[in-house]
Amino acid sequence: MDKKKIGIIGATGYTGSELMRILPQHPHVEVTTITSESRAGEKFSEVHPFFEGIADQVLIKSDAINVKDLDLVFLALPHGISMDFVKQYHGEKFKIIDLSGDFRLESPDIYKKWYLKDHSFHEGFAEAVYGIPELFSKEIKSARLIANPGCFPTGALLGMAPLAAEGLRLEAPIIIDSKTGVTGAGVQSKPVNLFSNVHDNFKAYGLKSHRHTIEIQDTLKKISGANVTIQFTPHLLPVDRGILSTIYLQPSKKNWSDKSLVALFEDFYQEAPFVRIRKQPPAIKEVRGTNYCDIFPVFDDRTGMVIVITAIDNLVKGAAGQAVQNMNLIFDWDETQGLNQIPVHP
Amino acid sequence: MDKKKIGIIGATGYTGSELMRILPQHPHVEVTTITSESRAGEKFSEVHPFFEGIADQVLIKSDAINVKDLDLVFLALPHGISMDFVKQYHGEKFKIIDLSGDFRLESPDIYKKWYLKDHSFHEGFAEAVYGIPELFSKEIKSARLIANPGCFPTGALLGMAPLAAEGLRLEAPIIIDSKTGVTGAGVQSKPVNLFSNVHDNFKAYGLKSHRHTIEIQDTLKKISGANVTIQFTPHLLPVDRGILSTIYLQPSKKNWSDKSLVALFEDFYQEAPFVRIRKQPPAIKEVRGTNYCDIFPVFDDRTGMVIVITAIDNLVKGAAGQAVQNMNLIFDWDETQGLNQIPVHP
């Protein structure tokens, strides 16, 4: 089989770098094009020296790529930038997996409300498929444009989907208390990711206003058909990678048990190679460097609440790994191709 | 003024060690007696070498102390052990501040239910005063036995007390999602505090069953007069010190605003030297090494929820510092004596 030719637009950030770690382990692809506006002309390994001898290809400017020679392009760009590339590439034959937030929401209006920015390519919304393979594999297989989900929504939605699939009759808003590693803030140096502000520290941020709130809420409505409200609070952990979400639901139905919950989840995910229903609370290090989403659901008799804890690596299942998983579906390959990494622990 | 003579029973754990850091900075006390069963005969600085030249006194066995020579004793012992000392010291004149969980709950029955252990000194419950100075200063001033609060309950209760004081009419259980540093697990080496199990990692533990659940719930009922349910989930942070609690309440009353909440909290704590109502989400490093409890309350119009975030140092305001604050009240000293540490940041 000829290898598919892959481009990465914006390859120097953490997401791009993670794609460059995963794709060489994939048997059916070849990364032929990597771009960077600021570092064009340099080798990839000059930007990220740990790639010396591994990825020494030269970065080019995005306007220098030959779109006819590509089978699929990953857009590893900030939101607000990505939309312009999707617009520009409209009508081209290659597939696009957009890792930004630009095409994840329902409409340009909702986008503007939460991203505080006009959207430049309204047509893209109709075309884009929201790319969680465990939930939308059918749509993904025939999509040309994938909106690769946000890191927080991935873990949160996988933790609620089995309950959502049978309708969410709840007595209170859903609370999603999430904790993320620092790489979620990107590779640029700024006070928020300064070592001494993060190390031995912990705090919440983005209360009430984080954009992933609406992404989670709208997708959950789509799955459940129910009108749900999400209270989402992200926190910053002194770790590089990983998101752990603790999700609290107040179901009307009170006859759950730990056992019935586990049965529901195991059944729902029986075909999902990357979801592990755990017997104990998962830890983020247990999925580090991998595409796993570990899930631990419990029911508290005393309070009548369902608690679901999920753990992912934000750069893999929360970004680059899920993107590769989407690519596998698009090209009709085994879903796990290139994604057999085992957790690096400790 | 003659200095009060202080004993620390069980001085070699983290709480005892923290008392040894704070008390030398207190002008009115002298630590005359420190005990350890396993390290008796050794200097304190042999157990904790960073105290070399600072605290070189010799540890003795607890049965070798002269109880007549003490004005106050801190019990820095594990729960289940502390009760026996309180029993043994019954009738002595010195004051006792018990840092264990043995006398914090309402009754021996409730104790047994959550601590899975019979209580050996039922009479102590009537005598013990729950020692959060910001809430119970009057009772503390005249107490002989203080049940020094748990680390999680301290931050959680201070974050809800202003709302509780005006009654808690809620539409759902209160969710307290807490994250603690490792010192909460104690100084003994075990897998849970092994470096490679904690570092670059994060996970929940004690779901549904943590003993601080009942301590928070019962105290909150006492303050509010309302029948509240607490869903409490602790998580383990890869840091030494600090607890951050994110508290979610669903009030019946929907006309809150950030401003009205802040006003309520500032008013409630106007006489409290260690409570800071913050303008931004607090970080645990911002209270490190200090007796502060930083609080950040917000109201989310979209969901109708109140979110309160609180941060403390679990070894100071969550243990040794609050114990010293209680001692100050008991001896009618300025509440801040010995507790003017400034955060060590970074």
Added chain:
Amino acid sequence: MDKKKIGIIGATGYTGSELMRILPQHPHVEVTTITSESRAGEKFSEVHPFFEGIADQVLIKSDAINVKDLDLVFLALPHGISMDFVKQYHGEKFKIIDLSGDFRLESPDIYKKWYLKDHSFHEGFAEAVYGIPELFSKEIKSARLIANPGCFPTGALLGMAPLAAEGLRLEAPIIIDSKTGVTGAGVQSKPVNLFSNVHDNFKAYGLKSHRHTIEIQDTLKKISGANVTIQFTPHLLPVDRGILSTIYLQPSKKNWSDKSLVALFEDFYQEAPFVRIRKQPPAIKEVRGTNYCDIFPVFDDRTGMVIVITAIDNLVKGAAGQAVQNMNLIFDWDETQGLNQIPVHP
């Protein structure tokens, strides 16, 4: 090609666990036997839950293995224990790669002097080959018993071998100042690897007496033919993995330059797929999870000293990875089989 059948004796420690991470990525082997005395009867994934769904085989006692069914055995045991297994397996046909220190030194006498213990199998010393593939590939290919090198010696020796190969005429002892991650101390909980003793901390240990001193010194004499003295000081880093060694040599020859040093090293290692001669000081995270040894040599005109900095992952190139590399040589496979991991960074 039939897969070779592999056993791991003592599979539950960090080294065994790392073999279990690497070997499934190797196309020509199958791990058929894993042993543990204390956890026999449990699944590997019960001991290390992050292996759930990845390695669910059951651990057995070492006396239950069928030695006739194995092609190669990794001994991932503590020193002092390993020797008894080598003795017991004497005369069997399978190959042995011993990851302990039991057969790395020149003689039982030297062993006794540095390990403070009598050696139980003197005959093993003649048979054992010291397994650094970059230096002793010929001997390794025909060996039955490999003494897999210590973690510190691996990085130190690779950093000096090019200089040693042309004779080491030095004016002073060689100073090797090494810094290691905590996994070097093993998986058992003890004060030395307690989170709060390691995190945000740093210290030296084993001054003057660390056993790797003699391993480095004797191997270096073997390579160089010169009589060298090693001053080796290990330090404990607050990280999981990685060893960085800063090596100071005072050569008689003073006409070195950075350029001539780099040329020497590049030439020496031109056939070595896992050695990278770096253009800047390497960082341990740049080799994390991989079998690379990154080397940075410089010459200081002002002082006449050569400084060489080397970085490895102590669990990979310093243990399990190098063991697999040795296995590849033994079975005449490509040296890099199963070892193409890319650094997990950040």
Added chain:
Amino acid sequence: MDKKKIGIIGATGYTGSELMRILPQHPHVEVTTITSESRAGEKFSEVHPFFEGIADQVLIKSDAINVKDLDLVFLALPHGISMDFVKQYHGEKFKIIDLSGDFRLESPDIYKKWYLKDHSFHEGFAEAVYGIPELFSKEIKSARLIANPGCFPTGALLGMAPLAAEGLRLEAPIIIDSKTGVTGAGVQSKPVNLFSNVHDNFKAYGLKSHRHTIEIQDTLKKISGANVTIQFTPHLLPVDRGILSTIYLQPSKKNWSDKSLVALFEDFYQEAPFVRIRKQPPAIKEVRGTNYCDIFPVFDDRTGMVIVITAIDNLVKGAAGQAVQNMNLIFDWDETQGLNQIPVHP
């Protein structure tokens, strides 16, 4: 006694912030003036929110200070900037403690060679006294301008001074292998102090060229009268604070023992309240937040080398604490005033 009036020029960096932590604990001073060019007009606690309620004074521009109202000024400025303030303040009556590197070296020529910059105030060199109180107390007491030492030189020089005081007859260059926390790189966000570049990582930097090399070497020559060569290599630790230096000396005299070394050090530092001669290798956390310098000297019979390990908190004994200690000498106060902090550990 009237309190002395203190100014801090450049108060918003880590050193300034640390002065603001220490000085409120000093009974004889009052910080009346704090400046910042970029944050003038804001409260100090707006820049560093953990100072809320502790230090809410307003920052002013440096040209707005009233020099006649100050008794002493700390210059907490970058090198190259500080010199202009010293020049400007020439002839004023207040004392100056300059925490930059601008007046630590012997001459403007040497300054230019290592700092690659012309010096704007040559006259300052004659006036400046190098401020290590343990070594130069007499000169400090009568100085108007103190060149507060660099962080690395402080720990390194205190580790060698007892040997230097009796002449340093060495057979090889002295090797100083130092490891520092990240705060040494300053408060500005940049790749070198980005969390994900530092956390779980370790590397050397500034090989052969670090400016503290010459500061150590020249001061050591002054103390010893001997012509010594220093090979100094700093490394970056994934911690906030602390410097540990491992110093290797090859003395001509070979009849040292651990005991005789300790005796020499204890004798030399018997009047030094902040130097602790330790019985085991010190750890940086054991001096965190304090003005201690912990020292551990050993002699290796096998190699004939003296190894000295020293640990300080780079922001305290390596900067702000030592500056306060110098101030105490200048004003003839007890050397320990304001500096009785006990290590925050863990």
